Amino acid sequence: MELSKKNLNQRLNQIYDVIIVGGGAGGLSAGIYLQRFNLSSLIIDKGKARSFWMQELHNYLGLPPDTPGRVLLQKGKEHYASLDGDFLNAYVEEVVEEGETFAVKVKVGRVNGVDAVFRSKYLIAASGIIDNLPPLDEMRNVYDYAGYNLHVCMVCDGYEMTDKKCGFFAGSEASIEEMVFNLSWFTPYITVFTHGNFAVSPEMRQQLREHGYPLVETPIKQFLGQNHQMTGVELVDGSVIELETGLISMGSHYHNTYLQGINLEVKGSNLVTDKMCQTSHPRIFAIGDLKVGLNQVVIAAGDGALAATQIWRDIRCETGARRWEENLKVNVF
DSSP: OEEOTTTGGGTTTOEEEEEEEOOSHHHHHHHHHHHHTTOOEEEEEOSOOGGGGOSOOTTSTTSOTTOOHHHHHHHHHHHHHHTTOEEEEOEEEEEEEOSSSEEEEEEEOSSSOEEEEEEEEEEEEOOOEEEOOOOOSOTHHHHTTBTTTEESOHHHHGGGGTTSOEEEEESSHHHIIIIIHHHTTTOSOEEEEOTTSSOOOHHHHHHHHHHTOOEEOSOEEEEEEETTEEEEEEETTSOEEEOSEEEEESOEEEOOGGGTTSOOOEETTEEOOOTTOBOSSTTEEEOGGGBSSOOOHHHHHHHHHHHHHHHHHHHHHHHOOOOOHHHHSSOOO
16 A cells, blocks of 8 residues: 555554664565565665665566666566555654564654655665766756766766766776776776875876876856767866766765664664574664675665565464364364
8 A cells, every 4th residue: 555644644554574664675675575484574675765866777587678777677566556556655753662673663654754764574675776867056956867877876977988088077086996807898088086085105106197097176157068968077277078878976974864773783874684684683674785796787686585485484484384284173074
């Protein structure tokens, strides 16, 4: 059922088997598996998952390569709804452990928001990350090209940048060291931009010179292009650098603050899990970009299947085998 301010009261007294925070590919996959295991689930989604901004999914098995991420999500949501799963557009503010259940505190609605609390036995954190974009005065200018030929994931889109003039938009020297020399597998025509946000060491400058990669430290005024195809950048000094594509590597923001009250093992900004996506808390699972691993839509969908299956196994073991009551009432043996 699609929940909203109008019908929240119908579910506030229910204890779900699982609440899923995040309605991206991972969360929807988990929800579909849970419903097919005859468990009760609620997906709480703040909207605009990372995959929503992907204009084309070039590497998802079985889908036409021009499939937008939002189409994949819409199909997944329709599938979940057909299995009678509950879905709520809301922002999760906090998760509180109450013993056998979790209290999930949410804010429903951006305007005149309503506070509500839902409860579940298990929790799946699938709220993902959002990539930091170049901080320009007119951010609409960034969104015109992000997800088209201005990319945020080399694993996803390195192939699309093959032998093209590529702008690498760095958030730190560490991102240059980590990403640029790997990006050269796809294209050697790399120009590195710092947007004037950080200093570059003499050692890194020398490495870039040795590889022939120009370093541009003057801040960017705007991206140039048309019809969502970026063709270069204009710097604040008025100069223009022509490009055919770009890769942004300026870090990410992890949507996991609602878990701060629970002591979970982390590695950097990622939650540590086992092979079934179980965190250091036995009833909390983390899937997709929140966990240590590869940030890919197909991986998130697989993680959803793993987490849901392990939760079903746990609940099944606690409940035990069902008896054929009719046969127990008569001696049929």
